[in-house]
Amino acid sequence: MNQSFRTLIINPGSTSTKIGVFENELSIYEKTIRHETSELDKFDQLMDQFSFRKQVILESLDEEGFNLSKFNSVCARGGLLRPIKGGTYAVNEAMIEDLKAGYNGEHASNLGGLIANEIATDLNIPAFIVDPVVVDEMTDVAKISGLKELPRKSIFHALNQKAVARKACEEMNKPYEQANLIVCHMGGGITVGAHSEGKVIDVNNGLNGDGPFSPERAGTLPAGQLVELCFSGELTKNEIKKKLVGQGGLVNHLDTHDAVEVEKRIENGDSQAELIYDAMAYQIAKEIGSISVVLKGQVDAIILTGGIAYGKKFVAKITNHVDWISDVLVYPGENEMEALAKGALRVLSKQEVVKEYKAE
Numbered sequence: 001m002n003q004s005f006r007t008l009i010i011n012p013g014s015t016s017t018k019i020g021v022f023e024n025e026l027s028i029y030e031k032t033i034r035h036e037t038s039e040l041d042k043f044d045q046l047m048d049q050f051s052f053r054k055q056v057i058l059e060s061l062d063e064e065g066f067n068l069s070k071f072n073s074v075c076a077r078g079g080l081l082r083p084i085k086g087g088t089y090a091v092n093e094a095m096i097e098d099l100k101a102g103y104n105g106e107h108a109s110n111l112g113g114l115i116a117n118e119i120a121t122d123l124n125i126p127a128f129i130v131d132p133v134v135v136d137e138m139t140d141v142a143k144i145s146g147l148k149e150l151p152r153k154s155i156f157h158a159l160n161q162k163a164v165a166r167k168a169c170e171e172m173n174k175p176y177e178q179a180n181l182i183v184c185h186m187g188g189g190i191t192v193g194a195h196s197e198g199k200v201i202d203v204n205n206g207l208n209g210d211g212p213f214s215p216e217r218a219g220t221l222p223a224g225q226l227v228e229l230c231f232s233g234e235l236t237k238n239e240i241k242k243k244l245v246g247q248g249g250l251v252n253h254l255d256t257h258d259a260v261e262v263e264k265r266i267e268n269g270d271s272q273a274e275l276i277y278d279a280m281a282y283q284i285a286k287e288i289g290s291i292s293v294v295l296k297g298q299v300d301a302i303i304l305t306g307g308i309a310y311g312k313k314f315v316a317k318i319t320n321h322v323d324w325i326s327d328v329l330v331y332p333g334e335n336e337m338e339a340l341a342k343g344a345l346r347v348l349s350k351q352e353v354v355k356e357y358k359a360e
């Protein structure tokens with residue numbers, strides 16, 4: 001490519017804000033700012049974190065001496081919009097409205113498009129999002145729950161799951177569109193997707209109390225007991241919602257969302273930390289087993305990814321339960337920054353037409 005495009009990448013996760021600067025496909029700067037539970041707890045609503053998260057991004061760029069006027073676009077991980085196809089979308093008014101309102105709920109990535117838009121508007125350059133968490137390729141049958149008024153929704157780590165699945169396929173020398181994979185993203189939230197011939201045909205919605213518990217999410221709960229808790233009069237609706245997302249999982253049991261800290265406690269002989277960590281691995285393994293049935297046991301590989309996949313002992317616990325299903329491939333961290341940069345570049349270099357988000 002003759003022309004060079006510089007893109008600022010913004011990726012707000014539940015426990016971190018990741019920033020990147022890419023010159024075409026080349027990363028020239030990446031930083032992960034981890035936020036303490038206590039730091040995020042100060043904010044009642046997700047949208048209240050907007051200025052705090054924007055500030056840490058601008059401060060990091062300033063510290064590194066980046067001249068903002070040299071950027072050609074800003075690209076972010078996008079949030080809980082209406083269900084849409086995968087691809088690169090321009091941030092527009094309809095999207096801003098849905099992100100602000102949390103159309104499909106609250107998620108850290110709702111801040112992505114909004115922060116990208118504000119920075120891009122000041123610089124008079126375009127803002128994009130790529131493969132947001134609402135990418136919907138689920139089969140009709142997977143969407144049915146036991147109550148018709150509560151259908152299952154496709155909300156998952158679409159960007160990383162797809163990016164890592166493609167990378168694994170390249171290494172396996174098999175087209176993504178022909179592969180059957182189980183991809184398990186283990187970050188602040190945990191989602192396990194069945195990828196069949198290029199589509200994520202079923203996946204747990206970790207954000208809506210579905211699947212394994214995670215550092216910050218409660219996962220599937222005993223429904224009857226949850227109803228009792230909701231009507232006990234002890235907690236407000238907002239407090240219950242926070243228990244499910246933000247203050248569930250490891251935070252609820254161990255007062256931290258930091259898996260590294262949990263591993264340290266286990267090394268120091270904390271048996272409660274060990275029990276809870278074992279339970280998280282056990283639930284993830286069960287979810288992998290369950291989704292392998294969706295693929296009728298024809299699984300080319302099980303892929304473990306996300307920040308927690310750095311934890312070798314944790315990965316070994318899961319592998320021990322599931323390696324009879326297929327090979328287990330480990331891609332620690334995420335490929336999201338590169339995937340966002342490539343999404344923006346495809347549009348800037350006119351290889352792909354940018355998609356328009358519509359509120360319908």
Ligand SMILES: Nc1ncnc2c1ncn2[C@@H]1O[C@H](COP(=O)(O)OP(=O)(O)OP(=O)(O)O)[C@@H](O)[C@H]1O
Nearest residue numbers: 013014015016187188189258259260307308310311
């Ligand atoms: N070396 C490591 N060993 C074990 N766990 C780790 C390691 N490094 C990070 N983690 C854990 O990974 C989790 C965060 O993962 P990640 O950065 O993928 O999440 P996020 O981006 O904040 O949220 P999400 O991926 O759900 O959007 C934290 O619990 C963190 O402690």
Ligand SMILES: CCCC(=O)O
Nearest residue numbers: 133156157189206207
């Ligand atoms: C990406 C949606 C799932 C989660 O964050 O828990």
